Each structure stands twice: as C-alpha cells, then as structure tokens.
Amino acid sequence: MTLSLSIWGWGGLGVVLFLVTFGPFAIFYLAFYIFCFIGGGFAVTLLYGKINSEKHLEKWEHSYLPPTQIGILKTLDEMKLEMKPIKIDRRLTGSSFIDEPLQQVIQFALRDYIQYWYYTLSEDESFLLEIRQTLQNALVQFSTRSKEVDWQPYFTTRLVDDFATHLRVFRKAQDRLTDREDKQRDITEEMIESFFEAEVEMERKICRDVVCTSHKDEEGFLRDLCELLLYLLLPPGDFHNKNMRYFLREVLARGVLLPLINQLSDPDYINQFVIWMIRDSSCNYEAFMNILKLTDKPAELELICC
Incomplete structure (x- = not known):
C-alpha cells in the first residue's frame, strides 16, 4: 500500500x-x-x-533467363498440333490463263470486303482460308458443270435472238419518243419509260424496269441469284451454314457481279471494246464511229463491216 x-x-x-x-x-x-x-x-x-x-x-530487366510458359503445357502442346497449315489448291478451271485472273478476283474481294474488318477482331487466318476454299470449290463446280453444257446453240441462237430483241425494243422506243408531242419532260426519263413499255409489249409477261432502274432492287436480285448459284454449287453442309453463305453471297453480289455489270454498262468501256474489235479492220476509227452515229440503215453497216 x-x-x-x-x-x-x-x-x-x-x-x-x-x-x-x-x-x-x-x-x-x-x-x-x-x-x-x-x-x-x-x-x-x-x-x-x-x-x-x-x-x-x-x-x-535484360536478363537472359527464359520466360515462364503461360498455360497448361499439355493443352498448349495439343493446340500446336491442331494448328496445321491449310494447303489450298489454286487450280480452278484447268487453264492457267483463266485461273490466275480468278484468283486475283477472289483475293481482291476478300481484301475489300472481309479482311479490312476481320483483322480488327482476330489474327487467325483459318476463317479466311475456309471462305477462300469454299469460293474455290464453288468455282470448280461451276467450271465442271459448264463443260457439260452445249454452248453452241445458246451462242448461235438464243443469245443472238435476245440481242436482236433488245435492239428492236430500243428502236421501237426511239420511234415512240420522236412521235410524242410532249417535249417538256426529261428526254432520259421519256426514253426509259418508252423502252420498258415496248419491252412489255414484245416480251409479253417480262419487264425488267424495277431491276434496271433501282439500285436497291438490282442488289436484291443479284443476292437472290448468288444464293441460287450457291445452292446449286456448294455442298449441303456449307450451304446450310448461314454465316458462310451470307458472306459468300455478299462477296459475289457486291464484289464481283455488280462491278462487272457496271463496267459492261459503261458507254466508254463499250466504245473502247468496239475499237479493240475493229483494230485490224480496214475502216478507221473515226469513220466507223461517225457511221454508227449517223446511219439508221443496217445495210450500210453490213457493207462497212464486210
């Protein structure tokens, strides 16, 4: 205490x-x-x-020790075994003069419509190789079936008749345009309307005005056409794969057929093609083009071409 x-x-x-x-x-x-x-x-x-x-x-920091491996070793080894290079046979029709341009068309179509966005998602090229292989298989099937068709009657009869019918429809539309008194409307619209009216009269139940005048309907028609071709050319497994089918349909419709139609419809391209065809002819270019512009008699053209 x-x-x-x-x-x-x-x-x-x-x-x-x-x-x-x-x-x-x-x-x-x-x-x-x-x-x-x-x-x-x-x-x-x-x-x-x-x-x-x-x-x-x-x-x-600059050590030479080997980096540690990420992941399960057995799984990584199995993945390496699965990653085998895919070999693509570049032969399509059997002719190198045709196969090389077709390969370039496929390459450009893949580059412009798939690769530019696909590489932002993945660097794995197996998907691109599968699309390329499927396209090539379709072209091979198309080439094989084309060889089984007798093209001589088509080129000598049906194609000539279709071309002549087109010229007759165009000439009939021109005649109607000159007979009309209403000159206030645009000459182009008048010509288009007269052309398809004459086409309905001559073709009876066929009229292509919607497909020819509407860009949206033209693309829809080409998509349907490509889907029909894919149905005929692709194996059932590839065709029923919707993602693959839609990719191929868009590539063919917008990357191949639509640019081809636009080029063949270009007047300058047609003129250049005509000039190339008559390059070895005795008639010079200027005279032939002037005759095409001025004459309305087929007999004169036949005399010049002969």
Whole structure:
C-alpha cells in the first residue's frame, strides 16, 4: 500500500513539474512529435525500398533467363498440333490463263470486303482460308458443270435472238419518243419509260424496269441469284451454314457481279471494246464511229463491216 502511494505520488509530482515547465499543451506536442517520428520513419523506409526495388528491376530487366510458359503445357502442346497449315489448291478451271485472273478476283474481294474488318477482331487466318476454299470449290463446280453444257446453240441462237430483241425494243422506243408531242419532260426519263413499255409489249409477261432502274432492287436480285448459284454449287453442309453463305453471297453480289455489270454498262468501256474489235479492220476509227452515229440503215453497216 505504501509502495503504490509512493509511485502515484512521484508520478503525480513528475506530471505537475512537466506541466509547470513545458506548459499545459506539452502533452499534445509530445504526441505530435511521436507521430511525426513514426510517420517519417515509415516514409523513409518506403522510399528506400522503392529505390532498391527499381535498381533491382533495372538490373534484371535484360536478363537472359527464359520466360515462364503461360498455360497448361499439355493443352498448349495439343493446340500446336491442331494448328496445321491449310494447303489450298489454286487450280480452278484447268487453264492457267483463266485461273490466275480468278484468283486475283477472289483475293481482291476478300481484301475489300472481309479482311479490312476481320483483322480488327482476330489474327487467325483459318476463317479466311475456309471462305477462300469454299469460293474455290464453288468455282470448280461451276467450271465442271459448264463443260457439260452445249454452248453452241445458246451462242448461235438464243443469245443472238435476245440481242436482236433488245435492239428492236430500243428502236421501237426511239420511234415512240420522236412521235410524242410532249417535249417538256426529261428526254432520259421519256426514253426509259418508252423502252420498258415496248419491252412489255414484245416480251409479253417480262419487264425488267424495277431491276434496271433501282439500285436497291438490282442488289436484291443479284443476292437472290448468288444464293441460287450457291445452292446449286456448294455442298449441303456449307450451304446450310448461314454465316458462310451470307458472306459468300455478299462477296459475289457486291464484289464481283455488280462491278462487272457496271463496267459492261459503261458507254466508254463499250466504245473502247468496239475499237479493240475493229483494230485490224480496214475502216478507221473515226469513220466507223461517225457511221454508227449517223446511219439508221443496217445495210450500210453490213457493207462497212464486210
């Protein structure tokens, strides 16, 4: 009891002397100094550790130790075995003069319509190779079936009749246009309307005005045509794959057929083609083109061509 009283007495005396000497706020100052000491030591320790860690990383940054392998080794080995290169046979029709341009058309179509967005999603080229292989299989089937068709009657009879019918419809539309008294409408619209009216009269139940005058309907018609061709040429498994079929349909319709039709419909291309055909003819270019513009008698053209 006496010992505890002496401890409390001396302790209280020490506190009183401390407060008298340093003031009533000395306790707060002491606590603040202790906190700053501990915090400063902690900050110095962190800074020292950070500097040493950076030096250690710089030292081992260019280490020649092999990197650790990511993933399960067995799974990685199986994936490497599955990644076998796909070999594509570039033969399509059996003629190198035809196969090379066709391969270029396929390459350009894939580049312009698939590769530019596909490489933003994946670098795996197996999908592109599958599309290319499917296109080539369709072309091979088309070439094989084309060889079984007797083209001579078509080129000598039906194609000539269709071309002659087209010229007759055009001439009939021109005659109607000259007979009309209403000259206020646009001559192009008048010609188109007269042409398809004459076509309905001569072809009876066939009229191609919607397909020929509407770009949207033309694309829809080409899509339907390509889908029909794919149905005839592709194996059932590839055709029933909707993603693959839609890709091929768009590539063929918008990348091959539509540009081809636009080129064949270009008047400048037709004129250049006519010039190329008569290059070895005795009639010069200027005279032949003037005769085409001025004459309306087939007999004169026959005399010139003969």
